[in-house]
Amino acid sequence: MSLPELARRIADGASPGAVLIVGVTGSVAAGKSTLCAALKATLEPALRVEVVSTDGFLFPNAVLTGRGTLMRKGYPETYDLEGLAAVLEGVRAGPVTVPGYSHVIYDIDPALSRAVSPPDILIVEGLGLTPRPRGLDLLVYINADEAHLEDWFAARFMDFWRAAESDPTSFYARFRSMTAPEAEAFARSMVWTQMNLPNLREHIIKARDEADIVVRKQADHSLMLA
Numbered sequence: 001m002s003l004p005e006l007a008r009r010i011a012d013g014a015s016p017g018a019v020l021i022v023g024v025t026g027s028v029a030a031g032k033s034t035l036c037a038a039l040k041a042t043l044e045p046a047l048r049v050e051v052v053s054t055d056g057f058l059f060p061n062a063v064l065t066g067r068g069t070l071m072r073k074g075y076p077e078t079y080d081l082e083g084l085a086a087v088l089e090g091v092r093a094g095p096v097t098v099p100g101y102s103h104v105i106y107d108i109d110p111a112l113s114r115a116v117s118p119p120d121i122l123i124v125e126g127l128g129l130t131p132r133p134r135g136l137d138l139l140v141y142i143n144a145d146e147a148h149l150e151d152w153f154a155a156r157f158m159d160f161w162r163a164a165e166s167d168p169t170s171f172y173a174r175f176r177s178m179t180a181p182e183a184e185a186f187a188r189s190m191v192w193t194q195m196n197l198p199n200l201r202e203h204i205i206k207a208r209d210e211a212d213i214v215v216r217k218q219a220d221h222s223l224m225l226a
Contacts, residue, residue: 002223003035006140007042009213010121013138014047019092019118021135024125025207026142028074028196029153031217035142036125047120054126055101057084060108075199079128088135091118103160106171127199130207141211148219149200150192157187 014020024032024039033053040049057080064070069078083099090096100112116122124136132139157172161183164172175183208214215223 003038003042005225006213006215006223007039010039010138010140011043011047014120020121021088021091021137022121022123023129023132023136023139024123024142025127025129025139025204025211026217027144027149027200027204028127029149029156030142030144031152031221032125032142035223036123039123043121049121049123050116050119051123051125052087052098052116053101054079054084054124054128055103056099056108056112057081057087057128058101058108061106071195072199074127074196076128076130076203081128081133084124084128085133085135088122088124088133091116091122092135094118104163104167104170104172127204130203130210132207132210138213139207139211140213140215141208142217143208143214144217145219146197146200148217150188150197153192153196154184154187157191158184161187 010020010022013022024036026032036051040051043049058064058073058078059067059080061070064073064078069075072078087096087098095115095117098114098116100109100114101107102109102112129136129139158180160170160172161175161180164170164176167173175186178186213225215225217223
């Protein structure tokens with residue numbers, strides 16, 4: 001399935017005067033944000049599209065630390081699912097406030113909070129969509145081989161690691177004492193293998209069976225209908 005074809009499938013579900021809410025989920029590093037940005041660009045200007053991330057509905061680090069779940073960030077229990085459901089319900093009636101998350105500081109960032117008025121299509125991308133939240137009209141799952149996902153995750157981790165060289169406020173600055181090979185090995189053996197991969201296998205993958213559309217992402221990031 002090409003990007004235009006996926007966009008057409010989504011656009012077909014839109015109705016004048018109503019908000020179509022589309023969820024896009026898949027593993028960490030599957031390219032959810034990139035795909036949603038491309039969908040928005042393809043669907044506009046014919047339709048008004050807003051994209052929000054479920055990252056903003058993660059509980060703050062202070063809360064997760066107090067609950068002993070900071071190292072499980074991204075697992076279902078680390079999301080404010082009631083807050084997410086309230087936004088999905090509220091946006092059909094009027095403007096809602098959507099919290100923001102910074103991957104640089106690895107925490108909720110109040111400065112990134114924004115108001116979202118009812119669009120034609122609201123795309124909600126990220127984790128936290130398993131189980132499927134109430135108010136979601138259409139669910140898209142991005143499927144990919146675990147080996148590719150690990151490579152993409154390690155590459156993203158290293159991008160943040162390199163950027164932290166000149167940003168001491170970055171969460172990734174704590175890893176700058178590592179050499180590049182050490183940092184990549186840490187990303188793969190610790191963060192991916194012990195955190196993200198179990199979350200994928202135990203929780204995220206369940207959304208694939210509930211999804212209305214499953215797209216398969218190849219090593220070159222091209223899409224095909226699964």
